[in-house]
Amino acid sequence: MRKEFTIAMILLLLLHFEVKSQFSLDAELRPRSEYRHGFKSLFSSSDEAAFFVAQRTRLSANYLTEKLSMKISLQDVRVWGDVPQLSVNDKPFMVHQAWAEYKFSQVFSVKVGRQEISYDDQRILGAVDWTQQGRSHDAALLRMSKGKWKGDFGVAFNQDSEKLSGTVLTLKGTYKALQYFWGHYQNGSFGLSLLALNNGIQYENKADTTFKTVYSQTIGTRITYAAEQFLVNGAAYWQGGKSGADKELSAWYASAEFGIKPIRGFSGMLGVEMLSGNSMSKPSTADNAFTPLYGTNHKFNGFMDYFYVGNHIGNVGLEDYYINLAYNYGKSQISFVPHLFRAQGDVVDSKSGEVLSKNLGVELDLTFSHKVSDDFMLQAGYSQMFAQDALAVLKGGDVETTQNWVWLMLTFKPVLFKN
Numbered sequence: 001m002r003k004e005f006t007i008a009m010i011l012l013l014l015l016h017f018e019v020k021s022q023f024s025l026d027a028e029l030r031p032r033s034e035y036r037h038g039f040k041s042l043f044s045s046s047d048e049a050a051f052f053v054a055q056r057t058r059l060s061a062n063y064l065t066e067k068l069s070m071k072i073s074l075q076d077v078r079v080w081g082d083v084p085q086l087s088v089n090d091k092p093f094m095v096h097q098a099w100a101e102y103k104f105s106q107v108f109s110v111k112v113g114r115q116e117i118s119y120d121d122q123r124i125l126g127a128v129d130w131t132q133q134g135r136s137h138d139a140a141l142l143r144m145s146k147g148k149w150k151g152d153f154g155v156a157f158n159q160d161s162e163k164l165s166g167t168v169l170t171l172k173g174t175y176k177a178l179q180y181f182w183g184h185y186q187n188g189s190f191g192l193s194l195l196a197l198n199n200g201i202q203y204e205n206k207a208d209t210t211f212k213t214v215y216s217q218t219i220g221t222r223i224t225y226a227a228e229q230f231l232v233n234g235a236a237y238w239q240g241g242k243s244g245a246d247k248e249l250s251a252w253y254a255s256a257e258f259g260i261k262p263i264r265g266f267s268g269m270l271g272v273e274m275l276s277g278n279s280m281s282k283p284s285t286a287d288n289a290f291t292p293l294y295g296t297n298h299k300f301n302g303f304m305d306y307f308y309v310g311n312h313i314g315n316v317g318l319e320d321y322y323i324n325l326a327y328n329y330g331k332s333q334i335s336f337v338p339h340l341f342r343a344q345g346d347v348v349d350s351k352s353g354e355v356l357s358k359n360l361g362v363e364l365d366l367t368f369s370h371k372v373s374d375d376f377m378l379q380a381g382y383s384q385m386f387a388q389d390a391l392a393v394l395k396g397g398d399v400e401t402t403q404n405w406v407w408l409m410l411t412f413k414p415v416l417f418k419n
Contacts, residue, residue, distance in 0.1 A: 026059075026415045028413045041311075043401050053080040073098070097136055125295060131298070158171070182194070196217070220235065222234070231258075231261065251291070262326075275289075281346035302363040304383045317344030321339070335368075349393055361388045
């Protein structure tokens with residue numbers, strides 16, 4: 001009798017759990033091999049190509065009730081062979097996300113913890129999923145959603161330890177403080193987003209070794225319109241305040257795209273993107289270089305990552321003219337994207353003092369993807385840069401040397417458990 005009673009109680013608890021909440025556990029294993037011969041920076045004839053396999057392994061738990069949702073995502077990121085086979089000091093799992101969101105009403109909620117922050121086309125704030133580690137923020141968000149309107153107000157304050165005095169952040173490569181508002185209006189095919197972001201970077205005065213936080217402001221909008229057979233996108237942002245070097249900042253960004261939706265599997269997009277930069281021929285006391293901050297920058301300006309992927313910050317800016325051609329057949333897609341790159345500011349040869357042509361080069365990106373099953377995706381790509389002299393001034397290397405990059409990635413994303 002006791003056995004049956006215990007089983008009945010377990011079934012009742014499971015039924016209660018299923019009715020009141022949802023729980024899922026999913027995994028991701030993503031190895032990617034890369035051959036690099038001019039990736040991010042131009043190669044010289046004496047340089048040797050790089051080859052490696054990097055892998056991301058994630059385990060994510062998701063919990064959802066009517067009021068509360070939570071996510072905990074652990075990950076391991078490594079290069080094959082970076083730890084000996086018999087090592088006793090293997091890399092531990094790291095926390096990629098650990099957040100909770102509570103709904104106070106149908107309109108307002110609060111989300112706190114380590115989380116991905118991603119909006120619109122991810123140009124200013126994105127998850128950077130291409131990198132094996134991804135990007136996440138320790139932040140608190142007040143969220144609103146009602147009808148055609150939604151918006152987030154987010155704040156973050158970074159510290160590297162529980163200090164007894166002071167708030168100096170010694171950790172490099174991150175911001176000190178962040179406050180932003182993102183709002184979005186969607187009415188059928190028309191969408192409008194607004195972003196106002198206050199970014200605080202800690203600046204060290206080398207003369208007296210004192211620290212202060214300098215703030216830059218990024219304000220702008222993105223507009224989208226999708227008709228039956230075509231779509232149009234456009235964005236514009238302005239940056240002011242102070243740069244991370246404590247200089248006056250005055251920079252701008254503009255982009256526009258016109259695309260045709262798939263017709264018998266074929267689709268196309270014609271686009272231009274401009275980011276203001278500093279001139280090497282007419283230096284200014286102000287910083288005129290736009291920085292896309294915390295966006296998914298690998299998605300933009302060519303897949304070989306010559307621009308704004310941990311580089312090209314505070315430089316001569318960029319003009320990117322591109323065509324995105326794609327063909328879908330069943331579960332497969334092939335795309336071809338040529339880019340024409342130009343500097344927005346003047347480029348000067350440091351040896352001759354000559355102002356060079358602003359042409360930086362042409363990059364060709366060819367990618368292929370195939371969805372093998374619901375939990376297995378295969379992707380591959382080939383890219384080549386045909387560089388001009390101005391790019392060699394900025395990046396070094398030899399424009400006569402072949403600059404190319406090849407990659408192959410397998411993504412396994414099974415759902416391990418779901419009630």
